[in-house]
Amino acid sequence: MQVAEAKALACQLPAETGIPLSRWSCPELASELTARGITDSISASTVRRWLREDALKPWQYRSWIFIRDPDFRARAQRVLDLYARTFEGVPLGEDEYVLSSDEKTSIQARCRCHPALAPGQTRAMRVNHEYGRGGALAYLVADDVHRAEIHGRCEPTTGIVPFMALVEQVMTQEPYAGARRVFWIVDNGSSHRGRRSIDRMAARFPNAVLVHTPVHASWLNQIEIFFSIVQRKVVSPNDFTDLAEVRERLRGFEDHCNATAQPFQWRFTTSDLDNLLARLDRHTPADRQGESSVTPAAAEH
Incomplete structure (x- = not known):
């Protein structure tokens, strides 16, 4: 009985029970179980062991x-089809290409007050906490x-002019x-949003086709994978003398x-998309029909 009540409490938001916390920890759950008289005395490790039985991690x-885009399914499928080298x-x-494009904003040049120390035996690379600001740029x-x-x-910044320069x-x-055609997959950022951006690109380059991801679905744009690699392997830890x-x-x-790079092994297909939307619909409250929650697609480099 105690175990069941502990798990039930862990599955409630603390604020709903009158506790001024955003999330439960095992020590706080143990304290609350004792305060409610559910247990006389219990350790945090025991609570953790109980929760582990049902993989509960509050x-x-x-x-x-x-999802707020009424055309989410159609827009998403168009992007996924292009990854599979199909359009409509x-x-x-062989003379048609697919480009994934976006901007990584505000990459700073942080000049550390003391030089970074290379890693050594039993010692990680060390980067000084203090730094001077050397400006920022958009990539x-x-x-x-x-x-x-x-x-x-x-x-220096993002916008229509920098994007058109790219x-x-x-x-x-x-x-x-x-x-024959070059497809540009982009999100709905202000640099390339809406019908005007499509017309602008087509007027300058008639063989260029701008394709937008659904609203709030940048995870469908493969360029985000590249930017995550840049953040991990190039920018962090940020220790640059200047923007140059x-x-x-x-x-x-x-x-x-x-x-050296190979194409990303994109594994999220239109079948996965349909399964995802069907699963979300089953868990969407009646007052939110037409909207669904989205989690990022999986891809490997």
Whole structure:
């Protein structure tokens, strides 16, 4: 009985029980069980052992977002089809390409007050906590999904003009300049949002087709995987003398990727999409029909 009541309490939000906490921890659950008279005395380790039986971890949390795009299914399928080299039910030709593009904003140059120390035996790399600010830049990238080729540029900020500069950089070189069609997958950021952005790109490059992910579904854009790699392998820990060094590091990493990288092994298909939406519909309250929660798709590098 005590075990059942402990698990039931762990499955309630603390605030709903009058406890001024955001999440339960095992010591706090043990204290509350004693305060309620459910147990005379109990240790946090015992509570943890009870919760482990049902894989309960109330101290953890995950965030999600409800689908608000009425065309979510159609937009998502169009992106996933392009990853599978299909558009509107027709396989892409050898002279058609798919690019995944976005901007990584506010990459700072933090000049540490003391030089970083290289790792050694039993010692991790050490980076001084204090730093001076050397400014920030935006990193705009287009990734050729099937050729694993990165095209990037650094700009002082994001916006329509910097994004179109990236488009100009890519679309004026081969094989894209002479391609039948080049699909650009982007999210709904202000630099490339809406019908105007589609028309703007088509007017400048008639063979360029801008394809938007659904609203709040940037996880469908493969470029986010590349940016996560850049954050882990290039930017962190941030120790740059100035922005020129940041630019040089990013350019060097592009060259490294273009020489060694393979296409991402994208595993989320339209069948997975249908299964996800069906599962979410079963758990969506009646007053939220038409909306669903979304979790990121899985991909491997």
